[in-house]
Amino acid sequence: MKNDENFETGASHGLPHKTRAEMHESLPVAVKNWLQTTGALDHEPIRSVRLKQTGTIKLKPEQRDWTASESEQISYTNPPAFRWDVKMKLGPGIYVTGKDSFEGGKGSMRIKLGGIMPISKTMENEKTDQSSLQRYLMELAWYPTAALGPYISWEEEDAHTAMATLKYAGLKGTATFYFDEQYELVKVEAWRYKESDEDSRLVLCTGTIKDQQRVGGLKVPVEIEISWLLESGTFTWYRFRASDIRFNDR
Template sequence: MRIALIILIALHGIIHLFGFLKAFNLAKFNAISQPISKTSGLLWLILFIVFATAVSLLISESKIWWLPAFLAVIGSQLLIINFWHDAKFGTILNLIILVSALIAYASFSFNNTIAAERSILLKNTQTNGAQVITEKTISELPVSVQKWLKNNGTVGKRPVSNVHLKQALQLKLNPEQENWNTGKAEQYVTTHPPAFHWTINTKINSIFSIVGRDKFEAGNGEMTIKLLSLIPVADAKNSHKVNQASLQRFLAEIVWFPSASLSKYITWQPINSYSAKATLEYNGTKGSGEFHFDENGNFKKFVAMRFKDSNAIEPTKWMVNATQIEERNGIKIPVACEASWEQENGVWTWLKLKITEINYNIM
C-alpha cells in the first residue's frame, strides 16, 4: 500500500513538472491542450517540488509526509479547475492522495495525544518509598496470596512503581467471528496511584486497521476505538460502569507486577487454600475479583463480574486464564493469557495475548 502510494504521488508530481516544461516551451505536453502561461508554469513547478517533498518524506517513513501532500493537493486542484476540460481526471488522483494524507494526519494526531497522555501518567507516579518486601510484610494477606508472592519472587524485592510492557494479540470482535485478528499493544502502568494507559493497533484486513486506547486514571476509565485512526467506532467515558470495568482490569493485571497486591487501595479476603478475593477502591470507584492459584502458588485465573460496556444492564462473568508462566526480570508472571466472557450459549474467548517485553521501574 505504501509503495503504491509513493508511485501514485510521484507520477502525479511528474505530470505537474510537464506543465512547467510546456509553459516555458521546453517540452510538449499534449494532455493539456490549453496554453499555459509562464506564471502558471511556475506554479506547476512549485507543486512538482511539493509533491516530490511528500514522496521523499514518505520514502523515509517520516510521520509528517501528509503536510506537503495536503498542500500539494490543494494547489493541484486549483490548477485542475482552471484547466478542467483537459485535467479533470486529475481530481481522482487528488482525492486518493487527500484521503491518504487525512488518514496519515489522523494517525499522527492520535499518536501525539497518546504520547501526551502517557507523559502525564508517568509524571503522576508517586514514590513508593517502601523497603524490601519480606515475609513479615505479607503476613496479614490470605495464605494463598502469601504463597503466590513467595513463589513468584516478589518477596525479597522492592515494590514496583511503574511498568512498561508490549503485547502480541489475537482477538475476535464478536462471538460469531471465526478467524482471529492479530495486533500489537503497548501499555504503561503506575501502581501508586493505580493507573494504566493501553494502546492497540490491529488489522481487520489488508486495507482497514483499527487503533484503540484504554485508560484508567484518577479512578476514571476511558475507551476510544477508531477505524484507520480517523473514524470513531467507540468512545466510552464518564460512566461508572466503564470506571468500574477499567478498575477491575487493573486489578486483574497486577499478576504482571505482583508487588501491587500490597497496595493500600487493595483489601484481601480468603476464599480457600487456593483462592482469595481482592477489592480495589480508589477515588470513588470500587471493584473486586477472585484470584485463583494452583498448588505451587502459580497464578491460574482471575474471575470477576464486570460490565462489558456502558450500555450493559448487568455485569457479566469475565475470566482471565494464564496459559504460560515464565520468569521475567526475576519475577514469575503469566506471559500468556486468554480473556473470556461467559454467555448464555457458552464461553466466548475473545482475546489471547502474549507479553513480548516487560520492564519494571522502582522509585
C-alpha cells in the same frame, strides 16, 4: 491522555503506611505463597510496568475468524492507572486502533478506523470506570508487589483461592484469584460491565494464564486468554502473548 510523566503521580493520598512485612503477615496463605513464588517479596516495589502484546482478537461472539493484533501497555501502581494501545489488522491496508485507559478513577475506550475515523466510543460513566478498575485489579500479576500496597485488601476463600478488593477514587472492585498446588496463579475472575449503556449488566470476566516466565527477578504471566461468560456461553475474545516486559522504566 496525559503524557507518561504526568500520568503517574506517585502520590499516596494520605493512606496509612504499613511495612511490607506487616502487610505480608496479614495476607491469606495462598497469597503469601504466591508472592514468595513470584519473587515479589525480594523485589523492589513496582511503580510501573511496560509491555507489548501480540495476539488475536474477536470483537463479537459470532465472528468466525480471529483478527491479528499488536498492542502496548503501561500500568502504574501508585495511584492505580493504565493505558493500553492496540492495533488490529482487518485486511490489506485496513486496520483499526483502540485506546483503553484508566486514570484518576476514570475509564475510557475509543476505537478508530485507520487510526483516524472514530467508529466506537465507550460511554464514559460509572460503569466504564468500574470495569476499568476491575481490569486493573485482574492484571495484578504483572505488578505483584502492589498486592502489598495500600489500595488492595485480601480475604481467604480456601487454601488455594483468595479475593482481592481494590478501593480507589470512590470506586470499589473485587476479583478472585485462583492458585495451583505450587501456588502459581492460574486464573483470575471478576464481574465487569462488558458494555457501558444503561441496560448493561455485570458479566463474569476470566483471565486464564497459559504460560509464565521469570522476567527481571519476577515470575509473571506471558500467555493469557480473556473470556466473558455470556448467556450464550463462554466467549473468548482475546488471546495474546506478552513480551518486552520492563519494570520501573518511565
